[in-house]
Amino acid sequence: MSEPEKIEDIPDESAGKGKGIPNGGNAAKTKEDFDLAAIYVSDAQYNRNIYFDTSPEAVRLYLRYNHWLPQVLLYFFILLDLSLAVFEDPAVIPLPSWATMLVELLCLLVFTIRIVHYAKVIPREKFWKDAKNICIIVIIVLTLVDMIIYGALKASDYDGVRWSRVLRPLLLVNVTEGRQLRRAFRSIRNALPQIFYVFLLFMFSLLIFSLMALKLIGKRGLTTINGSPYFTNYLEIIFDLYVLVTTANSPDIMMPAYNASYFFAIFFILYILINNYIFMSVFLAVVYNNYKYHLKEEVRQLVRAKRHKMVRAFAVLQDQREGREPAVNQANWNQLVRLVQPDVSNAHRELLWSVCDNNNQGHIGKVAFVQLADLLNIEVITLKSRPHPLQSLCPSLYQSAPSRLLCKLVQHRAFVIVYDLIILVNAVFIGLDEKNTLIANSEWAFLSLYLLEILLKLYVFEPRAFFSKHSFWNWFDTIIVISALIATIINSSMTSAGIYTNRQILDIILILRVLRLIRVVDSIKRFRTIINTLIRIGPAILTFGQLILVVYYVFAMVGMELFKNKVKFYGNSSDPAKAYCGNVLLKGTDFAQLNYCKNNFNNVVSSFILLVELTVVNQWHVLSSGFAAVTHVSAKLFFVFFHIIVVIVIINIFVAFVLEAFFVEYSVDKSHLQTSLEKKIEELELAVAQETLEDNLVNAMETIDSDQGTGQSANNKPTLMFKIASKRYRTVDALLQRMFESDLDPEDFAENDDQNGNFANPAFNAA
Amino acid sequence: MSEPEKIEDIPDESAGKGKGIPNGGNAAKTKEDFDLAAIYVSDAQYNRNIYFDTSPEAVRLYLRYNHWLPQVLLYFFILLDLSLAVFEDPAVIPLPSWATMLVELLCLLVFTIRIVHYAKVIPREKFWKDAKNICIIVIIVLTLVDMIIYGALKASDYDGVRWSRVLRPLLLVNVTEGRQLRRAFRSIRNALPQIFYVFLLFMFSLLIFSLMALKLIGKRGLTTINGSPYFTNYLEIIFDLYVLVTTANSPDIMMPAYNASYFFAIFFILYILINNYIFMSVFLAVVYNNYKYHLKEEVRQLVRAKRHKMVRAFAVLQDQREGREPAVNQANWNQLVRLVQPDVSNAHRELLWSVCDNNNQGHIGKVAFVQLADLLNIEVITLKSRPHPLQSLCPSLYQSAPSRLLCKLVQHRAFVIVYDLIILVNAVFIGLDEKNTLIANSEWAFLSLYLLEILLKLYVFEPRAFFSKHSFWNWFDTIIVISALIATIINSSMTSAGIYTNRQILDIILILRVLRLIRVVDSIKRFRTIINTLIRIGPAILTFGQLILVVYYVFAMVGMELFKNKVKFYGNSSDPAKAYCGNVLLKGTDFAQLNYCKNNFNNVVSSFILLVELTVVNQWHVLSSGFAAVTHVSAKLFFVFFHIIVVIVIINIFVAFVLEAFFVEYSVDKSHLQTSLEKKIEELELAVAQETLEDNLVNAMETIDSDQGTGQSANNKPTLMFKIASKRYRTVDALLQRMFESDLDPEDFAENDDQNGNFANPAFNAA
Numbered sequence A, B: 001m002s003e004p005e006k007i008e009d010i011p012d013e014s015a016g017k018g019k020g021i022p023n024g025g026n027a028a029k030t031k032e033d034f035d036l037a038a039i040y041v042s043d044a045q046y047n048r049n050i051y052f053d054t055s056p057e058a059v060r061l062y063l064r065y066n067h068w069l070p071q072v073l074l075y076f077f078i079l080l081d082l083s084l085a086v087f088e089d090p091a092v093i094p095l096p097s098w099a100t101m102l103v104e105l106l107c108l109l110v111f112t113i114r115i116v117h118y119a120k121v122i123p124r125e126k127f128w129k130d131a132k133n134i135c136i137i138v139i140i141v142l143t144l145v146d147m148i149i150y151g152a153l154k155a156s157d158y159d160g161v162r163w164s165r166v167l168r169p170l171l172l173v174n175v176t177e178g179r180q181l182r183r184a185f186r187s188i189r190n191a192l193p194q195i196f197y198v199f200l201l202f203m204f205s206l207l208i209f210s211l212m213a214l215k216l217i218g219k220r221g222l223t224t225i226n227g228s229p230y231f232t233n234y235l236e237i238i239f240d241l242y243v244l245v246t247t248a249n250s251p252d253i254m255m256p257a258y259n260a261s262y263f264f265a266i267f268f269i270l271y272i273l274i275n276n277y278i279f280m281s282v283f284l285a286v287v288y289n290n291y292k293y294h295l296k297e298e299v300r301q302l303v304r305a306k307r308h309k310m311v312r313a314f315a316v317l318q319d320q321r322e323g324r325e326p327a328v329n330q331a332n333w334n335q336l337v338r339l340v341q342p343d344v345s346n347a348h349r350e351l352l353w354s355v356c357d358n359n360n361q362g363h364i365g366k367v368a369f370v371q372l373a374d375l376l377n378i379e380v381i382t383l384k385s386r387p388h389p390l391q392s393l394c395p396s397l398y399q400s401a402p403s404r405l406l407c408k409l410v411q412h413r414a415f416v417i418v419y420d421l422i423i424l425v426n427a428v429f430i431g432l433d434e435k436n437t438l439i440a441n442s443e444w445a446f447l448s449l450y451l452l453e454i455l456l457k458l459y460v461f462e463p464r465a466f467f468s469k470h471s472f473w474n475w476f477d478t479i480i481v482i483s484a485l486i487a488t489i490i491n492s493s494m495t496s497a498g499i500y501t502n503r504q505i506l507d508i509i510l511i512l513r514v515l516r517l518i519r520v521v522d523s524i525k526r527f528r529t530i531i532n533t534l535i536r537i538g539p540a541i542l543t544f545g546q547l548i549l550v551v552y553y554v555f556a557m558v559g560m561e562l563f564k565n566k567v568k569f570y571g572n573s574s575d576p577a578k579a580y581c582g583n584v585l586l587k588g589t590d591f592a593q594l595n596y597c598k599n600n601f602n603n604v605v606s607s608f609i610l611l612v613e614l615t616v617v618n619q620w621h622v623l624s625s626g627f628a629a630v631t632h633v634s635a636k637l638f639f640v641f642f643h644i645i646v647v648i649v650i651i652n653i654f655v656a657f658v659l660e661a662f663f664v665e666y667s668v669d670k671s672h673l674q675t676s677l678e679k680k681i682e683e684l685e686l687a688v689a690q691e692t693l694e695d696n697l698v699n700a701m702e703t704i705d706s707d708q709g710t711g712q713s714a715n716n717k718p719t720l721m722f723k724i725a726s727k728r729y730r731t732v733d734a735l736l737q738r739m740f741e742s743d744l745d746p747e748d749f750a751e752n753d754d755q756n757g758n759f760a761n762p763a764f765n766a767a
Helices: A013-018 A031-045 A056-065 A068-086 A097-121 A124-129 A131-155 A163-174 A179-216 A234-245 A255-260 A262-317 A330-340 A346-356 A366-370 A372-377 A389-393 A401-411 A413-431 A437-460 A472-496 A503-517 A525-563 A576-580 A604-616 A620-630 A635-667 A672-683 A690-694 A697-709 A732-743 A751-755 A762-766 B013-018 B031-045 B056-065 B068-086 B097-121 B124-129 B131-155 B163-174 B179-216 B234-245 B255-260 B262-317 B330-340 B346-356 B366-370 B372-377 B389-393 B401-411 B413-431 B437-460 B472-496 B503-517 B525-563 B576-580 B604-616 B620-630 B635-667 B672-683 B690-694 B697-709 B732-743 B751-755 B762-766
Strands: A380-384 A720-724 B380-384 B720-724
Touching: A031 A056, A031 A262, A031 A330, A031 A372, A056 A097, A068 A097, A068 A163, A068 A525, A068 A604, A097 A124, A097 A131, A124 A131, A131 A163, A163 A179, A163 A525, A179 A234, A179 A262, A179 A525, A179 A635, A179 B413, A179 B503, A179 B525, A234 A262, A234 A620, A234 A635, A255 A262, A262 A330, A262 A366, A262 A372, A262 A635, A262 B525, A262 B604, A262 B635, A330 A346, A330 A372, A346 A372, A346 A672, A366 A372, A401 A413, A401 A437, A413 A437, A413 A503, A413 B179, A437 A472, A472 A503, A503 B179, A525 A604, A525 A620, A525 A635, A525 B179, A525 B262, A604 A620, A604 A635, A604 B262, A620 A635, A635 B262, B031 B056, B031 B262, B031 B330, B031 B372, B056 B097, B068 B097, B068 B163, B068 B525, B068 B604, B097 B124, B097 B131, B124 B131, B131 B163, B163 B179, B163 B525, B179 B234, B179 B262, B179 B525, B179 B635, B234 B262, B234 B620, B234 B635, B255 B262, B262 B330, B262 B366, B262 B372, B262 B635, B330 B346, B330 B372, B346 B372, B346 B672, B366 B372, B401 B413, B401 B437, B413 B437, B413 B503, B437 B472, B472 B503, B525 B604, B525 B635, B604 B620, B604 B635, B620 B635
Parallel strands: none
Antiparallel strands: A380 A720, B380 B720
């Protein structure tokens, strides 16, 4: 599932030549040429590494393959396939097995169509060399086999196990779009050997300490708090001390020995110091170190592959000029950009051209052309400094003295402070008892205040700017307030109509009310910085979310087969079996005493929640002992295994990622390309004031609009302004590349490989 | 206690000039000159930053101040002062208060003498400007005042509180030798502002979630497992959710809500994701980032200060030569090195000279001279390839065929493997029941085998090389085996004499037996690498040990005053009060039910163990609730405060340090100076084979001795060989400097400051 993927599987130059595509001379470029070049650029921009066929039919198929609709559909069917677990036995909502299997067949059909489509796009021998294609085919075939066996068993009234369900999340990893996820899996696999040696050493230390505990403490005839013998069984000691490393049974495991003598505390403190603090730090260090190292290598290759693709696009579009370097002229370039990214405005495209063609030559060489993919990835916000619609409608009113005073008031710092205070008062009111009529009615007052705020802001600021794509807090505010208004109106109309008040609606109103308070964070600059950093690394964290989903799903499937219905939850019933979760084997265990009956593997939702609890680690020994009690001692291995994989490996990689992303955010200067783009914007006097770059967009809007609102707008100001959303990344890859940019040579675009005539696969040389 | 210390408080050039010290001309250097230069070099070598007076008397006093004896005495008295807590009420071993106060007076006297000595060494105005001196004086005065008040109260039969005990650990921080510790405190203080903002944001998130929990869940009328109302008190919810961030009450705190509805699980999972995973990673990131940044700055200043001192030493010893750069000749240099480090062998000194004086000019300039401090810090092991003493005694026997065969056998890889197997068998035997006579007697067999191993090795290898300073495992082996032999003999003679077998002796024997097994680790190269890294960063970790000691001591003192004797431990008595730890307020609490009675603040040892348990975090809410139950709810603040300081700040700094140290160890190349020294060693053909540099010393010994043992020792090989213990650091500072060496300019030795005539304090410019 995480086979070493050649991330630079891009078409060979010779393949292009072989198909007779003009790569020299000044022949007019055909539509096919532009399609091909556009695909190269778009692949470079999004770091797609698909070795597609360059024949016009294949290119057309490839364009369709990359269309957003089939991609969304694919993900929808993967999610549908995964969510079948909700309806299959053991089910949250039971459905007959023929229904779920019919849906699964439909999903399999979609996956097959997708893979066939893919097979038509890329050359046959490449298709069969790629591990992820084979993986998908094997998953489809195995699932079919499993369904047939299960159906046959079912028909003959035997119980079958749907074992192929474990394979489902692997589809998420192996579809072509799962690049980030595959990379995360690769970084785990690369770190494994080193983690393994540290883990062995850790196990050795664990065994030595267990032996010492057995001999030193086991002989004393001590008993635990339940009266059972203490530290007398070697295997149990190993498990107990392993649990101690996760701190879950501290200090309980120490107490009997500590009660017997102060000196035994030294044993445990030494153990915790060595195995918990030292070894766990070393795990993090090893994981972090490997992660950084391999990621750097991957990103390096990614950048080389990207430059290759751009060079190839250049080769397609270049004009051969006698005695001079080949170049691409502006007309072709324009058409290319229009094809690659139709939503780029003309002004923006001209700006990009002027960055590339710095000397106004009307054509650009290879070096300048190669930048295009990165340039397109830099988000340039085109600020149209439009006048406020009210100003256009009735300028006299909007420009009148009271109106201008109002604008000034709303833009004043005090306005923000007043509303922060209102939010704080609101927080207190929420905390108070809502049975009180005064409090209940105050909600209306607060709602109107918030609505008033939004309306005032809309009066002062240009509405389209106010609701621009990047004004996170404006959107947040408006959605929350409007939703709260609607929900409150529904609720009061239901109450006044004498209908029973719906608990859910009340809950939603309450959540919306509390969420409103979060707005305060945006007023304090320090907080905004931290929050913005978190929002920025958010998409990358989602990759880890997928990773966790895959691992959880596999463990949930296995866990459900092993432990389903061994532990029962009785809810509010007064069944005496409730005290021991419906399984007499649990009588007297901590599991039953702590009322953990709902922590079970009886359906996929319970399983996932239980796995979250295991990830949080605390009390996982009680849970594992509980499930061991109802099955077999070896069941503990399932839980230990989960702990090693999720907590020691994945969580550490997650922490490593957050650390690295934070350091980059803290210390990074804008990248080379962004700076050259910004320089150009400034040169052309199109820039929004520098300090606003640091601030969020709403403030930038304010600066512009206030100039206009107060009529001081100088006429020599261009009506179109640019601003680089320098801290946003369109793709996770861009964040990663930025992470390691400082180590990459900007001039190295694999020219060497070009000269060697070996153009296709830098990784083969690198390896 | 952690005032910004000017780490570059070194004497001003002008001060030296003022005292009439010859700093030019070819006048013969006096003993005073050499003393002064030696102090500068030694200060540079050990990064001491003391602004001492340069008058001959002050220099003599300063030499005495730096002598090891008063330093050891000072630390002894600090430890004595700290350990008084064992004997003071609440005491482990009660002593009358006049006895402890007498000892404390003695300690104060020693500290006073030391500070007076220091005051005589450095200029008066510098003394009073230094916060750490004032700190020490204030501590001494306050302690005296406290003792007088306490004595007076005691005499008039009132109860007094010895509040000045909290100040004791601050002495450890503020003595001149506590450089590392002060640096650790500084790095914490520097990180605090940033941590504070993240913490505020975290608290905001905690408050918002608590409010939501109160409104969403508190209204449902749910009860906890004990039947008490669930999530109805806002303050309790905040505490519970704070505890959940530490994972200590997961999943218990969730269970009542989860049992009521699946949807509440989403609330808790979101909470854990945001506050536990995201925020805790951000804390680590912020701490790590700050730590790295400030440490770099400090080390940079440290290096500048060091170079300043070396330049000053150079100024004292230089010969003014017409029209040429001043230089230091070899004779003066030799005398200086002999004075600074008397234990350096002549050969080693000549090697160092040839590194400095690369062109054999007989004198060295400033640039070469400045290296001396770093060169002295590189540990060069002088390997005298001596013949084995037995060879000298009876060469015919030692060179005979059987003897040579024996040598070959012992040096063979199989020898190591055989002994590893023996150790494994031994491990199994230790695990088996020792009541069995066969097992009991086997111990003698194993002991003899281990003894035999050591004797064989001593036969083959030169004994002084075998027991050289760096042969950690040889020392380890021998000490363990000999101790085990002695303990076993004592034990059996006692048993055979019919005396009751002492449990302690048996325990010691057992521990020694188990420790023997650790030796296996050394046989596996991967493990050896990890262990060696850990051993190398060990001394630096000790600084954190001191840091923890200081914080623990303060918290233990406060905790003892707040909570002493509120909870009692009854041991094996059958007193019914045992069930509730002697305090009826604890009846029915988790604290009593989990039998945590011995986790109390009734003496300093219990307090420390309790604080370790709190550091491990698990169940800290049960402990804090217990102590809150016997005093007041606000007592929980003590525990929360401890958690914030120790777990969020200090442990994170510890992890950051281990991470950084590990990365350096993994990735570092040998530093510039070491390489030049190594180059010289190789040039002079004095090097031990390169690959042995990587390996541990025993193997290096083997290579040499086997050459000689088998008589193949070529006569053209020098009898003296050098080897750089490249991976060892004499001082923690050296490790730190190496950490950031790549960012430091080797040529920058503050010449600029020199030219500006402002020589003394680079930090004033830097700031």
